Amino acid sequence: MTEQEILQELTVVFRDVFDDESITLTPETTADDINGWDSQAHVTLVVATEMHFKIKFRTAELESLRNVGDFARLIRARVTTMHVAESPAR
Amino acid sequence: MEQLAWLPAHTDFAGALKWARQEADAERRLSQLLELCGYRRDFVATERLDRSIGACLATLDAGASATQLQPARLAILSSHTVDHVAPAIRIAALGRRIALSTHVTGYGLHRQALMDGERALSSFAPQFLLLALDAHEVQSGVPLDASEQGLAASVDQWIDDLRILWRAGRRRYNAQIIQQTFVDTAPSLFGSYEGLVPGSPRVFIERLNDAVRSAARAEGVLLLDIAWLGRQCHGEGIGDPVRWHQAKQLIAPQFAPQYGDWAARIVAASLGLSRKCLVLDLDNTIWGGVVGDDGLEGIRIGQGDPLGEAFLAFQHHVAALGKRGIVLAVCSKNDPAVAERVFSEHPEMALRRSDIACFVANWEDKATNLRRIASELNLGLESLVFVDDNPAERHIVRRELASVAVPELPDDPANYGGRLADTGYFEAATFTSDDLTRAQSYQANAERHAILGRTTDMEGYLKTLSMTLVASAIRPVDLPRVSQLINKSNQFNLTTRRYTEAEFAHLIADPRVLAVCFRLRDRFGDNGLISVILARPDEQWGRNALLIDTWLMSCRVLGRQVEAAALDVVAKEAAHRGTHALIGEYRPTARNALVAEHYPKLGFKPVAAVDTRSPGSTFWHFDVENAPPLHFITVERLS
Numbered sequence: 001m002t003e004q005e006i007l008q009e010l011t012v013v014f015r016d017v018f019d020d021e022s023i024t025l026t027p028e029t030t031a032d033d034i035n036g037w038d039s040q041a042h043v044t045l046v047v048a049t050e051m052h053f054k055i056k057f058r059t060a061e062l063e064s065l066r067n068v069g070d071f072a073r074l075i076r077a078r079v080t081t082m083h084v085a086e087s088p089a090r
Numbered sequence: 091m092e093q094l095a096w097l098p099a100h101t102d103f104a105g106a107l108k109w110a111r112q113e114a115d116a117e118r119r120l121s122q123l124l125e126l127c128g129y130r131r132d133f134v135a136t137e138r139l140d141r142s143i144g145a146c147l148a149t150l151d152a153g154a155s156a157t158q159l160q161p162a163r164l165a166i167l168s169s170h171t172v173d174h175v176a177p178a179i180r181i182a183a184l185g186r187r188i189a190l191s192t193h194v195t196g197y198g199l200h201r202q203a204l205m206d207g208e209r210a211l212s213s214f215a216p217q218f219l220l221l222a223l224d225a226h227e228v229q230s231g232v233p234l235d236a237s238e239q240g241l242a243a244s245v246d247q248w249i250d251d252l253r254i255l256w257r258a259g260r261r262r263y264n265a266q267i268i269q270q271t272f273v274d275t276a277p278s279l280f281g282s283y284e285g286l287v288p289g290s291p292r293v294f295i296e297r298l299n300d301a302v303r304s305a306a307r308a309e310g311v312l313l314l315d316i317a318w319l320g321r322q323c324h325g326e327g328i329g330d331p332v333r334w335h336q337a338k339q340l341i342a343p344q345f346a347p348q349y350g351d352w353a354a355r356i357v358a359a360s361l362g363l364s365r366k367c368l369v370l371d372l373d374n375t376i377w378g379g380v381v382g383d384d385g386l387e388g389i390r391i392g393q394g395d396p397l398g399e400a401f402l403a404f405q406h407h408v409a410a411l412g413k414r415g416i417v418l419a420v421c422s423k424n425d426p427a428v429a430e431r432v433f434s435e436h437p438e439m440a441l442r443r444s445d446i447a448c449f450v451a452n453w454e455d456k457a458t459n460l461r462r463i464a465s466e467l468n469l470g471l472e473s474l475v476f477v478d479d480n481p482a483e484r485h486i487v488r489r490e491l492a493s494v495a496v497p498e499l500p501d502d503p504a505n506y507g508g509r510l511a512d513t514g515y516f517e518a519a520t521f522t523s524d525d526l527t528r529a530q531s532y533q534a535n536a537e538r539h540a541i542l543g544r545t546t547d548m549e550g551y552l553k554t555l556s557m558t559l560v561a562s563a564i565r566p567v568d569l570p571r572v573s574q575l576i577n578k579s580n581q582f583n584l585t586t587r588r589y590t591e592a593e594f595a596h597l598i599a600d601p602r603v604l605a606v607c608f609r610l611r612d613r614f615g616d617n618g619l620i621s622v623i624l625a626r627p628d629e630q631w632g633r634n635a636l637l638i639d640t641w642l643m644s645c646r647v648l649g650r651q652v653e654a655a656a657l658d659v660v661a662k663e664a665a666h667r668g669t670h671a672l673i674g675e676y677r678p679t680a681r682n683a684l685v686a687e688h689y690p691k692l693g694f695k696p697v698a699a700v701d702t703r704s705p706g707s708t709f710w711h712f713d714v715e716n717a718p719p720l721h722f723i724t725v726e727r728l729s
Contacts, residue, residue: 016104016134019141040173043336047343048134059332 001079003027006072013052014068017045027069053079093130093348096497096513098488100129107135111142120146125492127185133178133346140177143184158680159189160588162357165216165265166192167200169227170340178350185351186358187472197338204258211263217590218357219265220314221255224340225272225295234279236289241297249301256311266590268356269306271299271317273340275329310569310591312356312519319352351514359519360590362577365495367469368411368516369460371478372422372429372451376408376441377401378503381432382424392438400504405440407507412445415525416516417467419448421459421476426451456483457490468645470580470681475515477506519577520570520591524618552651552722559652560609561659562728564598564622568607571619575642580681583642584674584688585707602627604636604663608656610647610723620644621652623660625672630701635671636664641688651721657692658718659725665714673697674710692719 001009007025014023018036031037037045042065049071050056055078057065064070100106103126110122123143131139164179166172176192183190193214195203200221203211230236230244256267274295284290299317306313320328328349330342341349358364373380378390378397390398391405412418418441422429429451433443443449448466450459456478464471471493478484484496497513499506564572573591580586589597598605608621621643625636638660643652664672674689690696694710701707 016138019138039337040171043333043339044134044137044174044343046336047333051132051344057332059335062332062336 001076003072003076006075006079007068009052010049010068010071010075013048014045017041017048025068027067027072029068030066049075055079093132093345094351095130095500096509097128097130098484098498100126100131103129103131103135107138107142116146116150120150124184127181128492131181131347133174133343136181136347136350137177140181143181147189159184159187160361160363161189161191162218162361163191163193163214163216164218164220164353164357165211165214165263166194166220166222167203167259168194168220168222169198169200170222170224170334171197171338172222172341174339174343175341175346175349175353178346179353180350182347182351182354183357186354186363188354188358188361188363190354190357201255204255204262207262216263216265217593218268218360219259219263220268220270220353221252221259222270222314222340223272225274225276225291228272228295228298230289230291230294232289232294234287234289238288241288241294244294245297245301248298249305252302253305253309256309260592264592264596266360266592267309267311268314268353269302269311270314271302273317273320273327273329275331275334275340310595312360314353314356316349316352355514355517356519359517360577361588362574362579363472364517364519365475365515366473366578367417367419367447367463367467367475368408368510369419369421369463369474369476370408371476371480371483372420372424372432374479374503375477375499375506376405377432377439382428386431386436389432389436391436397503398438400502400506402438402440404503404506407510409440409445411516412441413526414516414518414521417447417469418445419463419467419474420446420450421456421463422451423453423456424451455490456487460487460491460494468581475510475513477510479503520574522571522574524571524574549722555612555614555650555722557610557612557650557652557723558726559655559659559723560611560726560728561606561656562609564605564607566595568619569595572607572622575619575622575644576640579642579644580679581645581684582648583679583682584638584685585640585677585704586679586682587640587677597626598624600626604660604667606656606660606663608652608659610650610652617644617647620647621656623656625660625664628673630699631671631673634669635673636669637673638675641674651719651723653688653692654719654721655723655725657712658721659727661712661714661716661718670714672712672714674712675701675704675707676710677704677707 011023011025014025015021018034023034046057046062046065053075055075057074061074106126110119110126113119113122123139123146126139166176173194176194180190180192193211193216195208195211228248232240232244259265259267272295274292276291278284278292279290280287284292287293303313316328328341328345333339333342370376378401379388381389391401392398408418430443430449433439433441448463450463460474460476464474471491475495475497476487477497477499479499487494488496495515497509500509569591573594576594577588597603604625606623607619610617610620622640623638624640625638628637631637661672674694676686676689678686689710693716694712697709697711699709
């Protein structure tokens with residue numbers, strides 16, 4: 001998955017969670033840019049992202065998820081390692 | 091764990107939500123959104139739906155009454171974060187036609203809110219108070235090498251503490267308490283040996299839950315038993331340690347829809363909105379194969395083959411539900427003689443013909459037949475659950491009869507029973523010996539009807555029944571059944587005022603209130619507690635009159651003159667107390683047209699009065715010195 005594809009998929013997740021079709025994301029988007037991105041919504045966002053990409057963030061990573069770019073970077077790393085790990089089984 | 095698996099999946103939930111939101115008319119928008127509550131959904135979709143419905147209800151003036159939703163209020167007092175489960179509880183409640191308002195007190199403030207009071211909670215005036223504590227909140231305080239006695243003492247101490255909280259909650263807020271059981275989130279210390287160590291934290295939680303259950307029974311507290319429910323989640327719990335460390339969420343967000351349903355069904359059950367009747371398809375639902383094609387010998391039911399055993403296990407579950415008091419019915423496309431023969435002649439059947447209160451087998455469409463079953467059993471369509479293996483039939487019934495619950499069934503009949511249990515459609519808030527005898531009473535009713543068929547005059551028929559009506563004040567032991575009637579009766583119910591057990595107990599504690607419950611015996615047996623009347627002083631009617639706030643009766647004893655005998659009792663008691671008049675109130679609903687003429691029939695005179703608190707009501711006057719209409723019932727009075 002490219003950074004751009006991940007950003008596109010993330011936009012779907014964000015629009016669902018914040019119920020706002022007008023959201024457009026850049027790697028620099030932070031909680032300040034999105035209405036309703038409070039601490040409770042943040043947890044929802046984390047879990048919705050995990051479910052969408054079928055990954056799981058580690059506890060140690062949670063604190064580093066400050067903007068959309070952070071989400072995208074971690075997703076990319078996780079999706080890539082998963083594919084590598086899974087490939088022998090295929 | 092697959093959540094809400096019994097609800098049908100929507101082909102395009104997001105699209106339907108978007109479509110519904112664009113509907114300009116608020117009433118129509120609401121009804122489209124409400125329809126979506128009946129579909130399977132994840133937690134994000136649940137939150138979106140909740141947001142839309144919340145906004146829609148807010149724009150509709152008195153929206154709940156306009157749409158036949160029953161309003162209710164639930165407060166959640168917790169030692170952990172619960173804000174994220176509230177939307178799921180509300181949506182699950184809406185799926186049961188309840189417009190549930192929720193109030194969450196700040197996390198960890200439960201003790202303060204109960205013991206010292208909280209203004210916001212008081213003005214919210216909860217009817218239900220969910221106390222959701224976690225295992226971190228209760229620590230045994232006993233060392234690992236503690237004895238059984240040490241463990242028991244610690245458990246007792248926590249139970250005493252909980253009882254104090256429950257009683258404070260009930261006294262201060264007059265609410266029905268719901269206690270959540272504790273789930274152990276800590277890893278095991280000893281493995282399987284754990285249970286042999288009284289001082290282990292896990293043993294403590296298990297003992298505590300046992301003690302919570304029996305204390306709750308004694309105190310009239312209901313349980314949200316996630317310790318048991320969570321166990322059925324097939325290896326996956328409902329929590330996630332990451333979410334605990336991140337946000338103190340005991341329930342992980344993705345399990346909110348399931349948890350919300352567990353909580354909402356308790357509220358529904360308390361309000362009398364649980365379903366009462368299970369309607370079964372036959373072929374490939376309670377036995378394998380098609381009896382019309384395969385013959386009596388060809389169907390798969392009973393020991394000796396795995397599929398036959400799976401269907402047998404399902405039948406045993408259904409039969410047990412029947413014994414619990416769920417009314418059983420059959421709705422099948424079949425030749426009636428062929429279908430009935432399986433019940434009377436197949437030796438392996440666990441369900442007998444006598445277990446089925448209404449048996450409909452013909453070639454008409456199922457929606458028509460379900461309507462017929464509801465009317466024969468004197469039940470509303472919203473009391474029915476219809477189980478059918480055929481997805482097409484399920485789909486048609488859902489489309490034609492939106493009020494009937496039609497659970498999705500798994501592919502394998504071995505899982506039918508588990509799925510039916512997962513739905514929570516038959517959630518109970520009480521269980522009394524009357525429930526146990528309900529099936530027999532349906533049969534006895536059939537016999538009474540048979541006598542009526544043979545007797546030409548009504549008077550003679552009623553005399554042959556040798557009825558005795560036992561009237562008594564409502565004692566604590568009567569409360570569960572009384573509360574059940576108050577919250578379940580729709581048809582013979584003059585005012586349809588619902589009260590939780592706690593609210594009702596509070597009401598009748600006033601000595602000026604005249605509250606009577608009635609039991610009816612006849613030559614066929616005991617019909618149990620079948621009627622409740624509550625008359626109370628009311629400012630509008632002055633000191634010399636009592637307003638009949640509640641008068642209801644089980645439809646099982648309709649047409650037996652019980653009303654006249656009951657009036658006899660209440661009028662005499664009112665006169666004895668120095669009251670001159672009884673004021674009857676009829677508050678029409680969609681379901682109680684049956685009693686529209688109740689008061690005039692008993693000799694009450696119309697009163698031209700309007701009560702602004704209940705604008706649709708009509709009022710009726712009865713002089714307590716008047717004689718009530720003739721009846722053939724012997725009245726027995728218990729003090």
